[in-house]
Structure formats: structure tokens, C-alpha cells
Amino acid sequence: MLTDITLGQYFPGNSPIHDMDARVKIVLLFIYIVAVFLFDNHINYGIMTAGAIGVVLLSGLPVGTVLKSIKPLWWIILFSFGIHLFSTPGEPIFKVWNFVMTKEGIIQGFIISLRLVLMIATSSILMFTTSPLKLTDALESLMSPLKKIGFPAHELAMMMTIAMRFIPTLLEETDKIIKAQQSRGSDIDDGNFFQRAKGMIPVLVPLFISAFRRADELAIAMEARCYQGGVDRTRMKQQRLHDVDFWAGGIFSVFLISLIVVQFTL
């Protein structure tokens, strides 16, 4: 069924990773990703992979779910692996016409794939352990310094919240419309490309109409509650740092320092 898709899906839980403040998670993730692409010592790759595995285990997420999040980008990983395989100069192992596969190419390709996998896996841990609402709240407060130069941080966060809030609703709606049209004998899964494209019209038209209707109703509902953008709004749930965030910051600093030490001494 269509609603079975896990698209940036939040898995509720009680792990330390779930309890962390979303802002801390985003900042640490950002530094981690920069580190993944900055450090190129082989021991460091081991440390960074171990770190990622540690966080997965700590979060209590099913390992399969985290691995599954890599699947959509599988082709990009494979493609960049292939490119590095043939484009890195070095000791040749294998030759097809003008393309030379080198030993260095294999290593380089493997490293770039590992970097991509680490980046995707850790980002999806953030998505899996943070509710969309907390995520956008965190983004808003991280972007709020930019308000001074006229950047609409609140409005942007609000738009993202609304968009994310309506993903499941629209998926459900799509599922319902597909079923209704299937009950009227339409075969959406059958036929060639053009037939299938034509088969989408009976689904897309009602879906658009209902999306516009929902947008309209939501706008009126917000208007009726006197909603007004960013200025002087307070929150129901204040974002506060707790012990777990300081622990996370501490552990991450040790992790980062050891990376730097390894990088420059070994």
C-alpha cells in the first residue's frame, strides 16, 4: 500500500538519541558530515564508521531500517564508485578498451562509497529519531540569526512544517482515490508507459482539487485564529538543553579530537 512508505518517517522511542535536543543533533550531524569528507586517514574511517554504528545501536532503531534508507541512493553510490574505479591514476589491474581499472581506483571508489553511506545513514538517524515538528522548530531557531538580514526563518519553518504535516495526509488521500478509481475498473498498474500516464489523470485531478481545498481550509482556519508570522511568537514547547545534550556534546568532542589527533600524528 502507498501509505506503507517510510519517507523521512519518525520512529517514536525513548533512547538517549531521541531525547537529545534537535538543534544539538543537527549541529553535531553537520560537523560529523564535514569531518567525514575532510579526514582521509584510513584509521579515521574506521573510527567514524564505529561512531555511526554506535549511534545506531544507541538509538534502538532496527538496523535493517537504517540500511534501507540507503537504498534510494544506491545507484548514485554505485555510479561514483564506478567513476573512481576507472578515473584514478595508479597501478593498473584491468583494462577494457580505453578504460583502466587501478588498485588506487578500487580504494578511492570504496572510500567515496563509504563516505556517502555514512552521510546518508547518519542523516536518516536524525530523521528517524526526531519528530518533524521538533526538526523544523530546531531549523527555525538555528536560522533565526539570519532574520536580522531579512531572511524569513519563521515563515520558511512554518511552510516546512505544513508541508511535512500534509505528506501522510496526501499519501492517504492518493491511496483512497486510486482505490476508488480501481473500483471503477481503471487499471493503473497495467499497460505501456502512455497507458499508465493516462491512467494517472483520474488520480491526479481529484488529488490536486483536494490539495487546493485543504490549503484553502487551512488558510481560513489559521486566519480565524489570528495567526501572524514570526514576530513575538512564543512556543508551547520551549527548546531547552538537558543533561543528555551536554553528554552528547562531550562525547562528540572527544570523538572529534581523537579524529584530529589521528589525522595529524599518524
Place this chain on the structure above:
Amino acid sequence: MSIELKNISYTYMPKTPFEHLALDDISITIPEGKITAIAGHTGSGKSTLIQHFNGLLKPSKGTILVDGVDIGKKNTEAKAARRKVGIVFQYPEYQLFEETIAKDIAFGPRNIGCSEDETQERVKQAMDFVNLDYDKYAHRSPFQLSGGQKRRAAIAGILALQPKYLVLDEPTAGLDPKGRESLMEKFRRLHKEKGTTIVLISHNMDNIASYADNVIILNKGKVTMEATPEEAFSKKEIISQAGLELPEVKTIMNELAQNGLEIQNNAYTMDKAVEEIIEALRRKGKC
């Protein structure tokens, strides 16, 4: 012949943290030529259940037979059997999409391979049946209609498929009392004139009381009762356990009986209730 469900179970999102058993070992029979009501509280699995009737959902366990044919198979016979069942979903007006009403109603018949003449004939019949004047409305956009008219146009889209079994999921939700009444009367006429078997999903027990021959009560994915309305409404416990209420008439009759009026207390529709009360008063010698 009938729609027969044998030990149906259905799990939403299996093998994830969101796993949810929506239907739990359901075995029921929808007899041909009757009006069967399926009642249950929100989340009892009504809507999930009916999506099995024409194969939109495949059961995690169990088989479904429509007129003796297993609809889970992948052959033309199974496909034909699935097409005997027409489902009108909740708020069917949200499925309208064509430029004109006639085209929208013709969508179904065309999909199942009716000839152009046959399709036009069916469109006319279906529009006639739901009281939409063909000459006046056929070439208008469905989006110009009022809510009730849209509902009727959408229902005509299913009727044009001429299903042997018509499944209605809360067909009167969101309509005013007058519209509700006239729509239900149309379904009753369809049942009488064409012998269409009707499955009515509802939590409005008054509706069920006045139209159904059989009642199936669902509670948390399980069938807790399969009985005639008379029998069903005499078991107040099971009804209220399922989060439902007795029909208003039945509630009044129960109160009368409790307060000492000697009635038989079998009635659950207005007409029969009036008869019973008159009879009881007569016996008392007051009428």
C-alpha cells in the same frame, strides 16, 4: 450465491513498529438479494473489511469467495468476480475528475469494455436513477454541482457499472436529513427493482434499523454479532460494547417497557413501534 469471507485477517504495515492488526479472523457471509448492514465504531475495521470485497486489499490470511469464485487468484474468472462488486467509498464526490458529468459516469463502463452505445445507455440510466436530469446536467462540469448533487453524480458512476453487489460506505455522511432520506430510498428501490444485493456500512443505527435485513457488528477487528436487526437490537450489551447506540425507537420502547407498559418490545422501526404501542394500550383498555 453470496460473498463469503473465510478466516480473513489483515495487518497494516507488517514488520514495522507501526504494525497493526486491523481484521482478526473474520468469517462472514453476505447473502445475495438482501440488505446487510455492517456496523462498528471508528477504527473497528469496517472500511478495511469492505476493501477486501473486490480485491483492493489482499488479506494477510484467508480467502474471499464471490459467487463461489476465489477472487485472490490471477485469472479472468477472478477478475470477472471482482467486478461484480461495486464499492461507493466515503465522500465519493472526491473521485470526480472529468470535464462533464456524462464523461465522468462513462469512465467505469468504458474501463470494463462496454461499447459506445451501451455506455451512453448506462450513463442515461444511472443519471435517471439518481435524479439528475440528463438533458440538463450531462454536459455540465461536475464541479459546478452542489454537494448533494456531486454525491449523486459520483454514485451514478458506480451504478453505471451495474454491480451485482453494491457496497456503500457511509453513503449519507455529510448530507442533510432530507438528502439522506431520499438517497436511502433510491438504494432501497434499486434493491427492490433490480434485486441488487446491498452492503451498508454505517454507525447510524436508525438507518440500519429501517433498511437492513441482516446486521454484522464489528468491534476492534472482530465480528461480535451476525444477526437479524430484531435479535441484534435485543442484545444491548454487545451493541454498547462495540461503541454503538441502539436505534432511537428501540431506546424509547425499552424505556416504555421499563416503566410498566406491557409491550412485546420487538419493534425497532417507527411503524412497528406505533403498532405495538397501540396494541398494548388496547389491551389495557385505554384505546
